[in-house]
Amino acid sequence: MSTPRETTDPTAGIGTGLHVRVGARRSALARTQAEWIAARLQELGATTEMVGVVTTGDTDRRHLTEIGGTGIFATAVRDQLRTRDADVAVHSLKDLPVDPAPGLVIAAIPAREDPRDVLVGLPLDALASGMRIGTGSPRRVVQLANLLAARGLQVELVPIRGNVGTRVDMVRTGELDAVVLAAAGLRRLGMLAENDGRTTVEGLPAEPIGVDRVLPAAGQAALAVEVSEQADPRLLALMAAIDHLPTRLEVTAERRFLNTMEAGCLAPVGVHVTADEQLNLTLRAVAGQMIASTSSRDAATPLTSVEGSAPTSDGESPEAAVARAAQLGDRSARDMLLRHPAERPET
Numbered sequence: 001m002s003t004p005r006e007t008t009d010p011t012a013g014i015g016t017g018l019h020v021r022v023g024a025r026r027s028a029l030a031r032t033q034a035e036w037i038a039a040r041l042q043e044l045g046a047t048t049e050m051v052g053v054v055t056t057g058d059t060d061r062r063h064l065t066e067i068g069g070t071g072i073f074a075t076a077v078r079d080q081l082r083t084r085d086a087d088v089a090v091h092s093l094k095d096l097p098v099d100p101a102p103g104l105v106i107a108a109i110p111a112r113e114d115p116r117d118v119l120v121g122l123p124l125d126a127l128a129s130g131m132r133i134g135t136g137s138p139r140r141v142v143q144l145a146n147l148l149a150a151r152g153l154q155v156e157l158v159p160i161r162g163n164v165g166t167r168v169d170m171v172r173t174g175e176l177d178a179v180v181l182a183a184a185g186l187r188r189l190g191m192l193a194e195n196d197g198r199t200t201v202e203g204l205p206a207e208p209i210g211v212d213r214v215l216p217a218a219g220q221a222a223l224a225v226e227v228s229e230q231a232d233p234r235l236l237a238l239m240a241a242i243d244h245l246p247t248r249l250e251v252t253a254e255r256r257f258l259n260t261m262e263a264g265c266l267a268p269v270g271v272h273v274t275a276d277e278q279l280n281l282t283l284r285a286v287a288g289q290m291i292a293s294t295s296s297r298d299a300a301t302p303l304t305s306v307e308g309s310a311p312t313s314d315g316e317s318p319e320a321a322v323a324r325a326a327q328l329g330d331r332s333a334r335d336m337l338l339r340h341p342a343e344r345p346e347t
């Protein structure tokens with residue numbers, strides 16, 4: 001705890017004399033995220049340099065479910081750490097496989113951005129039967145299909161890929177009526193504007209979808225900064241200064257939930273955990289079924305929901321809080337599996 005009267009920030013200047021090579025993919029979003037991290041490190045006195053890398057996920061145009069999904073974006077960035085071509089690797093936590101990478105540690109998880117998904121192209125109320133909505137995410141498909149079915153609508157859910165700008169262009173050209181994107185990416189790229197309660201994305205009408213209607217992916221809107229286990233202790237101290245404990249607890253529970261469900265980032269699972277001021281944790285999750293059809297009517301199969309909570313205790317250490325978060329994720333996943341036997345792997 002810092003003394004209220006203290007004017008000097010205990011972390012001020014802790015990066016002085018450190019030069020940090022920041023590795024990330026070359027997409028506009030990855031670069032923006034890396035630059036954001038670099039700016040935080042510079043505020044702490046470090047000097048920084050950007051190291052870009054092209055990943056299989058960027059060059060292979062096939063659908064993610066065909067290439068093998070999980071990890072294709074992370075691997076090349078992680079290799080830069082192993083070959084010592086970068087000192088830190090910046091990832092979207094949502095794209096980072098849950099299994100730990102040998103020799104590497106997630107040294108910082110900064111405060112999370114807006115965790116919601118956004119419908120870009122038109123507001124939710126303007127959706128009508130026969131429209132085409134783009135999303136390649138089974139999680140979004142199953143939840144949207146249920147929302148649409150509840151309104152008696154049937155739309156086509158078109159599997160799409162590409163970076164954020166490409167997806168927004170699909171609406172601009174009229175190829176699709178709307179696409180679903182994460183608010184976090186749009187905000188980081190400066191593409192989302194809010195005026196008088198009206199949301200637009202690059203001038204297109206848009207509507208953020210509350211987490212009470214569509215639950216985000218595990219780790220959505222959070223960044224992970226990975227370093228080598230053998231990293232300079234001064235670099236680790238710098239990482240600790242940009243780590244945000246409430247976010248770390250939230251995403252720890254979410255990722256553990258996903259892992260215990262044995263569901264990858266491509267599974268139709270939404271999970272969202274919030275930490276309040278006292279670090280009490282609340283979890284809400286939903287699981288659907290993989291459906292091959294692109295008709296929202298076919299994809300509107302029943303969803304299984306689960307809720308859980310893990311209250312804080314007096315004098316709890318950060319390490320104990322992380323363990324509590326992990327337990328919440330585990331326990332909630334087991335509750336979910338009891339209700340949702342179809343998600344259990346074949347034995």
Ligand SMILES: NCc1[nH]cc(CCC(=O)O)c1CC(=O)O
Nearest residue numbers: 092094181182184185220221222
């Ligand atoms: N799957 C791609 C991806 N990975 C991370 C983000 C940005 C949001 C985030 O930081 O979680 C996006 C784009 C999107 O889903 O719209």
